[in-house]
Amino acid sequence: MSEFVAGGGLINRRAWVKGAGMGAAASFLVPAAATEDWMTHAGQAQNAYGSPSAFSRIRRERTGGHPFAPAAGSSSTPLQKLNGTITPNSLHFERHHSGIPAIDPARHTLTIYGDVEKPIRFKYEDLLAYPMESHVYFLECSGNSFRNTFSKPADMTAGSLNGLVSSAEWSGVPVHYLLDEAGVKPGAQWVVAQGADAAAMSRSIPLQRIMDSVMVALYQNGEPIRPSQGYPMRLFVPGCEGNISIKWLTNLKVQSTPAYTRDETSKYTDLLKDGSAEMFSLEMEVKSVITSPSGKMTLNRKGVYEISGLSWSGAGAIQSVEVSADGGNTWAQAILQSDPKAYALTRFRIPWRWSGGSAVLQSRAMDVRGNIQPTRDLAIQKYSAAGLYHYNGIQSWKVTSDGRVQNVYV
Amino acid sequence: MLILLLIGSSLFMGISYRAEQIDNQLGGDLKPGLGQHALKLDAIIVSPDGVGLPKGSGTVLEGERLYKVRCAHCHGQEGRQRGNRLVGGIGSLVTDHPKKTVGSYWPYATTLYDYIANAMPYNEEKSLTSSEVYAATAYLLYLNDILEKEASLDQTNLALVVMPNRNGFIELAQ
Numbered sequence: 001m002s003e004f005v006a007g008g009g010l011i012n013r014r015a016w017v018k019g020a021g022m023g024a025a026a027s028f029l030v031p032a033a034a035t036e037d038w039m040t041h042a043g044q045a046q047n048a049y050g051s052p053s054a055f056s057r058i059r060r061e062r063t064g065g066h067p068f069a070p071a072a073g074s075s076s077t078p079l080q081k082l083n084g085t086i087t088p089n090s091l092h093f094e095r096h097h098s099g100i101p102a103i104d105p106a107r108h109t110l111t112i113y114g115d116v117e118k119p120i121r122f123k124y125e126d127l128l129a130y131p132m133e134s135h136v137y138f139l140e141c142s143g144n145s146f147r148n149t150f151s152k153p154a155d156m157t158a159g160s161l162n163g164l165v166s167s168a169e170w171s172g173v174p175v176h177y178l179l180d181e182a183g184v185k186p187g188a189q190w191v192v193a194q195g196a197d198a199a200a201m202s203r204s205i206p207l208q209r210i211m212d213s214v215m216v217a218l219y220q221n222g223e224p225i226r227p228s229q230g231y232p233m234r235l236f237v238p239g240c241e242g243n244i245s246i247k248w249l250t251n252l253k254v255q256s257t258p259a260y261t262r263d264e265t266s267k268y269t270d271l272l273k274d275g276s277a278e279m280f281s282l283e284m285e286v287k288s289v290i291t292s293p294s295g296k297m298t299l300n301r302k303g304v305y306e307i308s309g310l311s312w313s314g315a316g317a318i319q320s321v322e323v324s325a326d327g328g329n330t331w332a333q334a335i336l337q338s339d340p341k342a343y344a345l346t347r348f349r350i351p352w353r354w355s356g357g358s359a360v361l362q363s364r365a366m367d368v369r370g371n372i373q374p375t376r377d378l379a380i381q382k383y384s385a386a387g388l389y390h391y392n393g394i395q396s397w398k399v400t401s402d403g404r405v406q407n408v409y410v
Numbered sequence: 411m412l413i414l415l416l417i418g419s420s421l422f423m424g425i426s427y428r429a430e431q432i433d434n435q436l437g438g439d440l441k442p443g444l445g446q447h448a449l450k451l452d453a454i455i456v457s458p459d460g461v462g463l464p465k466g467s468g469t470v471l472e473g474e475r476l477y478k479v480r481c482a483h484c485h486g487q488e489g490r491q492r493g494n495r496l497v498g499g500i501g502s503l504v505t506d507h508p509k510k511t512v513g514s515y516w517p518y519a520t521t522l523y524d525y526i527a528n529a530m531p532y533n534e535e536k537s538l539t540s541s542e543v544y545a546a547t548a549y550l551l552y553l554n555d556i557l558e559k560e561a562s563l564d565q566t567n568l569a570l571v572v573m574p575n576r577n578g579f580i581e582l583a584q
Contacts, residue, residue, distance in 0.1 A: 067494075068484040068493070068494050069484075072532075097529070098532065098535065111448050111451065111453065112448075113448060119448040119449075119451060120445030121446050121447075122444060122445050126444035129444055130442055130444075177441075178445070181445050182445065192455050194453060194455060194528075198529065198535040200454075200536075202455060253455045257457060257458070259455055259456065259462075259524070260457070260458055260521055261521060261524060261525070262521050262524065262529070265515075265517055265579075266510065266516050266525075271508060273504070275504035275508075276578055276579065277578060277579050277580070278579070278582055279580065279581050279582065280581055280582050280583075281582050384506075384508055385506040385507075386506070386508050
């Protein structure tokens with residue numbers, strides 16, 4: 001069996017896990033085992049709420065705000081510092097349109113009204129009595145990776161460039177239970193969701209989608225959702241652009257048309273080259289990004305590395321991910337971790353031997369509906385040069401001969 | 411005999427349960443039914459046909475006075491603050507530097523009412539009266555050459571305003 005499965009040093013994973021490629025890595029100097037303080041004294045006592053090791057200081061990136069509205073901004077998940085597919089709650093990306101409200105759940109309600117038989121209102125604790133579901137879902141801001149639409153590649157980390165995507169296990173009440181209780185009238189086709197934040201973030205969502213797959217999420221990775229994610233409750237619309245999963249959800253208005261709110265007209269519409277714009281482009285595209293090696297990292301030795309990254313699609317589960325180490329000339333199938341699930345992040349891995357020359361690393365995802373992640377040129381082709389939303393072009397990382405990794409366009 | 415009985419009853423239960431599942435409904439006596447009849451509906455969600463607009467009225471001139479005090483420090487004189495622009499840009503959408511403003515981009519005037527009433531001014535959200543929101547809306551439409559200086563807006567005429575980019579959007583079926 002040949003070690004290599006494609007150009008640029010991509011390795012057959014079965015060859016790697018047998019140990020065939022480990023020579024270079026094994027030659028590393030390992031410090032001699034010493035008797036450390038933590039071996040000879042009792043450690044810190046147990047406590048009521050955990051925190052990461054003091055030696056592991058991982059933080060969100062790009063925590064900027066609007067120049068005229070500092071609490072309107074975003075922060076990105078440091079994708080390159082995490083592994084697996086679940087984003088810790090403290091590192092989930094954020095996007096707020098007027099800051100994070102500090103909501104007392106005892107004073108928060110969810111009202112369903114409009115084209116219903118009977119407008120009804122729920123308290124937070126009421127919702128806890130309804131049947132819940134739990135799903136691992138990704139959430140991606142429609143503006144994720146927008147910097148890669150700029151004319152020059154930004155020299156940034158994977159998280160800073162692509163980290164407006166995160167993943168969690170969300171638990172909550174399917175919205176159809178609540179709508180059924182209010183009694184949706186014939187002719188209703190849309191539900192306008194509104195948040196209790198100062199921006200009253202509002203989006204219209206097709207009723208059919210709401211009935212099929214949308215929940216009022218109350219828990220994130222097992223704990224009540226964080227204030228920055230909508231405490232005490234948020235809508236969760238799997239596979240769709242993040243902002244329609246309205247945080248701090250307080251109103252659901254059922255009606256026959258969309259409301260055409262500011263955030264589905266002025267913002268979050270996709271301007272095309274001809275001056276027209278697409279509206280209600282809700283589903284996120286098939287996409288992947290290599291998180292290691294990735295931007296701003298430095299490879300400090302020649303030898304075998306594991307290329308690893310994340311893939312996802314708003315159209316359903318990931319089917320396959322291909323990786324190239326020679327700028328797209330040849331591709332090899334990456335290993336997908338566990339069974340890819342619909343609307344969830346799927347991690348991929350493939351071993352790679354870096355021989356010290358320059359290389360361009362890329363990944364290309366395909367979903368179960370046959371959508372294939374496009375090149376950057378194809379991804380931006382029909383959009384205005386100022387287009388910001390729904391960019392899903394292939395991310396290219398150049399490894400220079402001195403081991404630096406940087407964002408490039410190829 | 412016992413086995414047959416069990417199969418019979420589970421079949422029966424299976425059929426009745428599944429019928430309810432297809433409807434995505436909880437069984438009658440299993441519904442928590444905790445939603446309280448909501449009598450006071452004070453949220454503002456406005457649609458292009460004007461549904462959701464409250465009573466009140468405001469003129470361009472009233473809006474100009476209000477704008478100078480409550481809006482201009484972020485949006486600039488006459489809505490022309492760079493990076494936070496509300497005015498101009500017509501014809502720019504096809505260029506490499508499109509200016510998406512109320513005048514050049516927004517398809518519906520009702521959206522202005524909805525957004526100002528709910529989300530403006532920044533850090534003083536929901537502090538304007540409905541008449542002040544109509545006035546601010548009127549002034550912004552005047553600045554964008556959509557209303558005359560003498561215009562006044564209210565619950566009945568806001569939905570009649572035709573925005574320049576009304577037909578500029580393609581609705582995707584989602």
